[in-house]
Amino acid sequence: MEKIKVAVIGATGAVGQVFMWMLADHPWFELTYITASAARVNQTYGESVHWLLPFEMPHAIRSRTILEFNADAMKKEGVKIVFSALPANVAAEAEPLLRDMGFFIFSNASAMRYHNNVPILIPETNLDTLRLIEQQGYPEKGFVVTNANCVTTGLAMAVAPLRKFGIKELSVCTYQSVSGAGYPGLSSFDITDNCIPYIGGEEEKIEKEIKKILSFDPIVDAYSVRVPVMFGHLEAVWLTLEQDVSIDDVIKTWDEFREVPDLPSTPARPVLYDAANTFPQPKYAFWGTPNGMEVYTGRMKKRGNKIGFMLLVNNLVKGSAGGSIQNAEAFVKMYGLR
Incomplete structure (x- = not known):
């Protein structure tokens, strides 16, 4: 079955590294587009990142090129789901922009966590709150789902x-x-x-x-x-x-x-x-x-x-990037995106 194309924005920080590690060989998601700070654009991931995790960096992501943050370019590449590892102040501007362009945002940032129509989702505990994305306009529009602290x-x-x-x-x-x-x-x-x-x-x-x-x-x-x-x-x-x-x-x-x-x-x-x-x-x-x-x-x-x-x-895993990936899986399962 064809995989869903995804992006990671903020891919080189600690949380971004977990996104990259978990998405390197994901059965449902194809890692298509990655971004980091402007100084890292056009560098390969392996040469740019200071790897923090307690195991070797997956070979599949070492040669990936870091790209500029460009929503139009992500659209052109067929990206549907965006995983956000941005700092809260940056996410507060970037995530609504991406949502308004129709992307499905699964965020580790706290910027939109307390909006009434944004789920703080942990699938094992409150899966029903995922339906709040319909109050954001899904399926006609994009949405933001956050994970908890x-x-x-x-x-x-x-x-x-x-x-x-x-x-x-x-x-x-x-x-x-x-x-x-x-x-x-x-x-x-x-x-x-x-x-x-x-x-x-x-x-x-x-x-x-x-x-x-x-x-x-x-x-x-x-x-x-x-x-x-x-x-x-x-x-x-x-x-x-x-x-x-x-x-x-x-x-x-x-x-x-x-x-x-x-x-x-x-x-x-x-x-x-x-x-x-x-x-x-x-x-x-x-x-x-x-x-x-x-x-x-x-x-x-x-x-x-x-x-x-x-x-x-x-x-970093269940409490951050892994939780966001699990949230995206729950969305795909609930709404039949695959």
Whole structure:
């Protein structure tokens, strides 16, 4: 079956690299057009990019030429889907322009995340919100779909199947890797042998987005800390529940969590629990099939009607580019684009 032609804009940053890696041999999508900053135009991807991921760059993308950002040229090449890894301030201008030209935008940026007719989509948790694209004018017009903040994505995955127990309060402390700050990110003088107990805007995003994604309204409190590890965001979560449930009830609910159609980037078990005292850890961030798309939970505790646990999300894959690719797959599946 003919593949759908796609573009990646902002292809050389940390999130852009994950887009390139995951699209290099995607079964549904053909990587047709890539852009980066003006200084990189006409360079090959292999010579231009400072590769950050913990494995070799795929050979299929090394010789790709970086092109200028030109919506007309993308149209001429037959691009239908655009994956955006742009900074929020740039995305705020570029994404509406592309949408108005009829492109289907799947964005990692926060620029349009809080528009009422723009889904913050995580297919396993709120697939029905994808239909908000019809309020943007689809199928006659283009649209924008965003994925959540990387921490919120992992949190939503673990919490979504537990909504049936009634969640009154949610508190979370996050321990976020340096790759979440992008490249070049933080100075080594600031983060080496150190933790920074503030990430600008992060706590507000978590508290706001989790409610929109899961369509509920508990009390939400968050602290966010930057820690000196490369990949993976660790989160310590406490839920105050309306029902008195056991630890076994929660684990069973995660084990049975299957609420998404069969998509290439969706793991068979999206939330995996392990009872080992040392699980999960950031060094497991790229585990799983597909790599980095599973959310890991562990360290379960029960205090009355409160349940506590730790979780790990790959901030660049499930929490960023991989989530956007999965969102595009969900769109293709739901609307029969293939």
